[in-house]
Amino acid sequence: MLDVIEALLRRPNFVAFVTLFLWGLYITVVHHNLVKKLIGLYLVQTSVIFFLVTTSVKSGATVPIVDLAAGTAPEVYMNPLPHALTLTAIVVQVATLGVSLALVAAIYRRFGSLDENEILKRLE
Amino acid sequence: MSYSFELPLLILLILTAGGAIVVKDLISSVLILGSYSFFLALVWAWLGAVDVAFVEAVVGAGLATVFFLLTLFRMAPEHILIQRSPPPISAVIALPLLGLLLLYAASDLPAFGDPQSPASSHISPYYLENSLRETQTPNVVTAVLMDYRALDTMLETGVIFTSGMACWLLLGRKHS
Numbered sequence: 001m002l003d004v005i006e007a008l009l010r011r012p013n014f015v016a017f018v019t020l021f022l023w024g025l026y027i028t029v030v031h032h033n034l035v036k037k038l039i040g041l042y043l044v045q046t047s048v049i050f051f052l053v054t055t056s057v058k059s060g061a062t063v064p065i066v067d068l069a070a071g072t073a074p075e076v077y078m079n080p081l082p083h084a085l086t087l088t089a090i091v092v093q094v095a096t097l098g099v100s101l102a103l104v105a106a107i108y109r110r111f112g113s114l115d116e117n118e119i120l121k122r123l124e
Numbered sequence: 125m126s127y128s129f130e131l132p133l134l135i136l137l138i139l140t141a142g143g144a145i146v147v148k149d150l151i152s153s154v155l156i157l158g159s160y161s162f163f164l165a166l167v168w169a170w171l172g173a174v175d176v177a178f179v180e181a182v183v184g185a186g187l188a189t190v191f192f193l194l195t196l197f198r199m200a201p202e203h204i205l206i207q208r209s210p211p212p213i214s215a216v217i218a219l220p221l222l223g224l225l226l227l228y229a230a231s232d233l234p235a236f237g238d239p240q241s242p243a244s245s246h247i248s249p250y251y252l253e254n255s256l257r258e259t260q261t262p263n264v265v266t267a268v269l270m271d272y273r274a275l276d277t278m279l280e281t282g283v284i285f286t287s288g289m290a291c292w293l294l295l296g297r298k299h300s
Contacts, residue, residue, distance in 0.1 A: 007231035014230050016134045020141055022223045027145050029219075030211045035150050035196065039157055042188065043141055046164055046180075053173045058244055059237030063172050064264040066256045074249035075239050078172040080264040081248045087179050087269060088280055094183050094191070095287035101195045102291040114203050 013054040020047035032116040034104045038097065045093045049086045056082040133170065137163045150204045154192040161185035175265045 008015055024043030031037055056079040064080035066072055104114070111119045140160035147153045161184040168177040196204055234241035255267040269277050 004228060004231055007233075008227060011230055011233065011236050012131060012134055013236065014233065015227070016138060018223055018226045019138055021226075022219050023141060023145060025222075026211075026215060026219050030215050031206075032209060033150070033206045035192070036145075036153070036206060038192075039144055039153060042157065043144070043160075046161070046184070049176075050164065050167070053168055053171055053176055054236070055234075055241065055243045056173065057171050057237045058239040058241075061172065061239070063174050064252065065174075066252070066262045066264060068256075072253050072256060074244075074252045077252050077264065079244040079248045080251055080268055082243065083173045083176050083265045084268040084273065086173075086176055087265070088276070090176070090179050090183055091280060092283055094188050095284050097188055098191050099287045099290045099294075101191050102294040105195050105198060106294045108199055108203070112203075114199070115206075 013050070017047050017051040017054070020044075020050070034107065034114050034116065035101075038100055038104070041100075042093075042097065045089075049089055049093075052082045052086050052089075055079070130170065133163065133167050137167060148206055148208070150206065151193070151196055154189060154196065157192070158185050158189035161188065175263070 020043055024040040024047060027040030028037050028044065031040065058075065058078055061076060061078050062070075064077045064083065066077070070076050107119065108114060111122050113119055113122070137160065140156055140163055144153050144157040144160055147156060161180060165177040165181040165185065168174075168180060234243075238244075251264055251268055251272070255264050255271075256262060259267040259271040261267040261271065
């Protein structure tokens with residue numbers, strides 16, 4: 001038990017990731033409002049990207065832009081691969097957010113409400 | 125890697141995320157989410173991911189907030205205020221258990237900032253050592269995105285185009 005707590009204290013980023021991830025997931029599952037669900041989904045996505053970027057950190061390293069004076073040794077720079085992959089993930093995340101907001105707007109135009117229960121009532 | 129401004133940033137991040145969730149007015153909630161995105165960009169700049177920080181500040185904080193606001197501005201004010209209902213007991217029990225499971229797994233992760241961690245030791249040294257010689261681009265992230273994975277980035281524009289088409293088809297239709 002103590003070693004788990006010590007491991008957590010040395011990884012504050014992981015604790016922040018777990019908090020944000022669970023909070024977003026909770027809102028996505030529990031809330032009845034569709035826009036609030038999307039806010040929860042956005043939190044889940046950004047928290048996972050946060051976790052991936054955290055894995056790229058090397059202590060004592062600098063940003064992955066090669067400086068000829070510093071050489072090209074891998075210890076000098078952060079790991080560039082998580083950065084490149086999460087860049088794609090952020091752009092795709094916003095694209096899917098746009099589509100889901102368009103869906104929400106279409107639902108609102110048809111049913112006049114953002115509340116899940118009311119929409120279900122009007123569907124019947 | 126000092127802890128002096130790391131912890132305040134993380135606390136601000138969690139506070140703004142909580143604010144976006146707790147606030148009842150959806151427009152305020154979305155604006156707080158925008159500030160959350162800016163704090164996230166700061167955190168990423170601190171973690172050395174400058175390219176990701178730029179993209180988050182422009183696309184995450186800017187474009188996503190504009191999308192949310194454009195959707196909300198079309199709606200009647202009484203629908204933008206939300207009522208809360210008591211949460212189901214299964215979610216209240218299951219999610220903290222999932223959180224404890226995730227936190228328990230923390231001791232198996234590589235240490236924060238470990239240069240020999242699995243993510244940093246297999247293929248990424250190749251890009252750092254050879255990308256300047258092979259692509260003549262000092263920024264390794266740009267070299268990976270635009271040279272080594274150029275096809276992937278091109279198909280990503282296909283994803284953006286598809287989502288734009290989907291939005292147009294959903295919103296462009298005349299309301300009968």
